[in-house]
Amino acid sequence: MPSDVKMEKKVEVSKKEEKPVSNKITAGHVHLSGCTGCLVSVADNYNGLFKLLDDYVDWVYDLTLADVRHVPEMDVAFVEGSVCIQDHEAVEEIKTTRKKSKIVVALGGCAAYGNITRFARGGQHNQPQHESFLPIGDIIDVDLYIPGCAPTPQQIRNVAVMAYLLLKGNDDQKKLAGNYLKPLMNLAKRGTTACFCDLMYDVINQGLCMGCGSCAAACPVRAITHEWGKPQGQRDLCIKCGACYNQCPRSWYSFDVMNEFEGIMDIIDGAMK
Numbered sequence: 001m002p003s004d005v006k007m008e009k010k011v012e013v014s015k016k017e018e019k020p021v022s023n024k025i026t027a028g029h030v031h032l033s034g035c036t037g038c039l040v041s042v043a044d045n046y047n048g049l050f051k052l053l054d055d056y057v058d059w060v061y062d063l064t065l066a067d068v069r070h071v072p073e074m075d076v077a078f079v080e081g082s083v084c085i086q087d088h089e090a091v092e093e094i095k096t097t098r099k100k101s102k103i104v105v106a107l108g109g110c111a112a113y114g115n116i117t118r119f120a121r122g123g124q125h126n127q128p129q130h131e132s133f134l135p136i137g138d139i140i141d142v143d144l145y146i147p148g149c150a151p152t153p154q155q156i157r158n159v160a161v162m163a164y165l166l167l168k169g170n171d172d173q174k175k176l177a178g179n180y181l182k183p184l185m186n187l188a189k190r191g192t193t194a195c196f197c198d199l200m201y202d203v204i205n206q207g208l209c210m211g212c213g214s215c216a217a218a219c220p221v222r223a224i225t226h227e228w229g230k231p232q233g234q235r236d237l238c239i240k241c242g243a244c245y246n247q248c249p250r251s252w253y254s255f256d257v258m259n260e261f262e263g264i265m266d267i268i269d270g271a272m273k
């Protein structure tokens, strides 16, 4: 299958019956403290999801969709939700996921930086003792972040195809996939340590801000306001949680990859036909 993927042109997808199942990567969805919105976003790929499952990915773990109770070995784990540290099973599950997965993806805002679960103070009807929630990167090493609440279906699909090329492709395909995934890997490397200054240097001062307001909406301590359509930060309030940086759609904009982006999109479009 990887040899069918052409760098400059559309992918020629070989007939299904010619494709051994072992050529697929294995992936799963690990559901921690999240609203299932990210999984809905996976499903919102509609026919694209069937194409992914037919040709590229064996979905081997998903408490919502599959009757598998223990985290298996996987190539790619898409983790939705943050980790409740009063829930020992959740802490164990994320550690096991790290041990058993080649690539761990923080899928969505809660896994990447805590998102709405940062506001939780316990007292939930069914789990009143659950009070403190950490993004998964505070507990394990994470390979890449897909930010967003929820991330777009296309973004999830693109990452799945690129993970396939990274693990199963030829050298050129691996390089291309690495380039596509690099900004998301850089986001994961930065983790939850970014502050408003990073957003200012990397996005606002670079002229990349489009005034969408996602950073202000994500800030758990209301350290960001909008003046004249642009974010203004109160640095003395900032607790350096990284929420604004992760949620900003321009923080992982990469000038390095920009030139290759059209070709990458052609490949993904071809792969999904």
Ligand code: SF4
Pocket (backbone or CB within 6 Å): 194, 195, 196, 218, 219, 220, 221, 222, 223, 224, 233, 237, 238, 239, 240, 241, 242, 243, 244, 245
């Ligand atoms: S406290 Fe607010 S401004 Fe500071 S890093 Fe977090 S989200 Fe950004």
Ligand code: SF4
Pocket (backbone or CB within 6 Å): 199, 203, 204, 208, 209, 210, 211, 212, 213, 214, 215, 216, 230, 231, 247, 248, 249, 250, 251
């Ligand atoms: S999230 Fe990013 S693009 Fe949107 S207003 Fe904030 S800095 Fe600008």
